[in-house]
Amino acid sequence: MVEKxxxxxxxxxxxxxxxxxxxxxRERLIAAGHDPKRVDEIWEQEWTAVTPPSTESALWTxxxxxxxxxxxxxxxxxTLLASFMSSEGGTATKFFVLYxxxxxxxxxxxxxVVRWAARGLRISGGWALAIGIVLVPTYGALMYGTCLAAxxxxxxxxxxx
Amino acid sequence: MLPVFARIGxxxxxxxxxxxxxxxLVGMALFFRxxxxxxxxxxxxxxxxIAALTGGALGAHLLTSWEVLGAVQAAGMPITTVxxxxxxxxxxxxxxxxxxxxxxxxxxxxxxxxxxxYAAALPLGLAIARIGCFLSELPLGTPTTLPWGMTVSPEAAxxxxxxxxxxxxxxxxxxxxxxxxxxAFALISWKGTLLPVRGDTVKAFLLAYAVFRFGVEFxxxxxxxxxxxxxxxxxxxxxxxLLAWHFVRQLxxxxxxxxxxxxxxxxxx
Numbered sequence: 001m002v003e004k005x006x007x008x009x010x011x012x013x014x015x016x017x018x019x020x021x022x023x024x025x026r027e028r029l030i031a032a033g034h035d036p037k038r039v040d041e042i043w044e045q046e047w048t049a050v051t052p053p054s055t056e057s058a059l060w061t062x063x064x065x066x067x068x069x070x071x072x073x074x075x076x077x078x079t080l081l082a083s084f085m086s087s088e089g090g091t092a093t094k095f096f097v098l099y100x101x102x103x104x105x106x107x108x109x110x111x112x113v114v115r116w117a118a119r120g121l122r123i124s125g126g127w128a129l130a131i132g133i134v135l136v137p138t139y140g141a142l143m144y145g146t147c148l149a150a151x152x153x154x155x156x157x158x159x160x161x
Numbered sequence: 162m163l164p165v166f167a168r169i170g171x172x173x174x175x176x177x178x179x180x181x182x183x184x185x186l187v188g189m190a191l192f193f194r195x196x197x198x199x200x201x202x203x204x205x206x207x208x209x210x211i212a213a214l215t216g217g218a219l220g221a222h223l224l225t226s227w228e229v230l231g232a233v234q235a236a237g238m239p240i241t242t243v244x245x246x247x248x249x250x251x252x253x254x255x256x257x258x259x260x261x262x263x264x265x266x267x268x269x270x271x272x273x274x275x276x277x278x279y280a281a282a283l284p285l286g287l288a289i290a291r292i293g294c295f296l297s298e299l300p301l302g303t304p305t306t307l308p309w310g311m312t313v314s315p316e317a318a319x320x321x322x323x324x325x326x327x328x329x330x331x332x333x334x335x336x337x338x339x340x341x342x343x344x345a346f347a348l349i350s351w352k353g354t355l356l357p358v359r360g361d362t363v364k365a366f367l368l369a370y371a372v373f374r375f376g377v378e379f380x381x382x383x384x385x386x387x388x389x390x391x392x393x394x395x396x397x398x399x400x401x402x403l404l405a406w407h408f409v410r411q412l413x414x415x416x417x418x419x420x421x422x423x424x425x426x427x428x429x430x
Contacts, residue, residue, distance in 0.1 A: 008422065008423040008425075009422075012420070012422040012423070015420070016419075016420065018272075018273070018274070018359070019358060019359060020357055020358065020359060020419060021277065021353075021354040021356075021357055021358070021359050021362075022199075022354075023353050023354050023357075024354070024357030024358075024419060028419060028421065028422050029422050032421070032422045032423065032424050032425055033424055033425030033426055034422070034425045035425075047199065047200065048200060050273075051199070051200050051201055051203075051273070
């Protein structure tokens with residue numbers, strides 16, 4: 001239940017902040033004859049009250065840590081796997097078994113990285129693991145599907161597309 | 162055709178990869194700009210964004226990699242080619258990204274709707290990424306006699322194992338998609354959110370894109386898989402149905418009948 005303040009603009013903004021867009025709230029309040037400047041001020045105040053303080057440095061640190069560590073782990077592991085499969089002669093079964101091991105390994109590794117990078121945030125171990133497993137080798141796949149693929153093709157590790 | 166963007170020493174930089182990366186960067190920049198405007202830049206958003214990015218990459222691979230597994234083995238190529246050079250689908254990317262966002266948000270207890278912050282970023286990113294497809298993929302589309310049909314050189318066509326219709330003018334299907342996405346980007350940039358309910362603008366874009374893409378597939382030149390429909394069309398049917406169901410439910414529950422605020426004159430009196 002949203003707490004009433006007696007101010008019609010504030011009450012309307014507060015009641016619809018999570019469900020309606022800013023534009024829709026603004027449009028309706030102005031159409032009802034309210035002062036646009038005051039509507040904007042109150043929206044900002046109410047929005048700020050429900051959003052955490054902006055911490056851009058933490059944001060970029062977290063992003064960089066995840067991208068660099070995840071990219072290095074994923075890309076490195078995918079390269080090792082590709083080299084191994086190329087030298088050993090790969091079969092689909094062998095590839096998928098190895099890929100599954102790699103996947104779980106990376107999942108656990110990244111879950112730990114996520115937990116470390118997100119320290120201070122409320123996040124449960126199970127969910128951190130889930131994030132890790134979803135994020136997982138996508139780091140590898142993403143890197144491997146672009147830059148590393150180009151490098152490995154050039155070095156004759158895999159066939160040309 | 163420009164399949165190779167540059168060669169730097171032993172490294173070959175593919176055009177498709179360059180534009181994919183560029184589209185991703187521009188899309189992310191627009192997304193973060195929109196978040197900054199509403200003071201939503203914080204560490205949880207970083208994790209959710211990375212989840213979206215990586216979930217999207219995984220989904221893009223998973224949806225289509227199985228299709229070429231047999232061909233790669235038959236050609237005697239290393240099976241890892243499936244990962245490195247296998248096809249990637251934007252539809253799989255959407256699905257993977259969406260699942261990853263939902264999981265990451267639940268994990269972090271993040272309840273604010275962030276979908277609309279992707280609304281302008283998605284079409285522009287897609288338009289840029291499609292330039293890479295246009296410059297490096299064949300066939301461009303099905304054969305056509307329309308005046309804007311495009312032809313490619315026999316040398317370019319010979320580089321592709323499968324290139325039906327490449328001997329004559331083809332529909333530039335990627336350009337159709339670029340046009341649609343640029344139009345969507347312009348509309349969203351001009352109007353802001355198109356629907357009054359938070360998160361519904363991006364869903365409306367995705368539904369429009371699904372319907373448009375379904376139509377474009379008829380002139381795309383992709384292989385028919387079942388019932389005269391291509392693989393992407395078969396994937397689009399359930400995705401579009403889910404989105405359409407969301408809007409039907411929104412209309413049925415009166416989600417767009419928004420509460421009317423008290424009149425300023427009444428409040429003053």
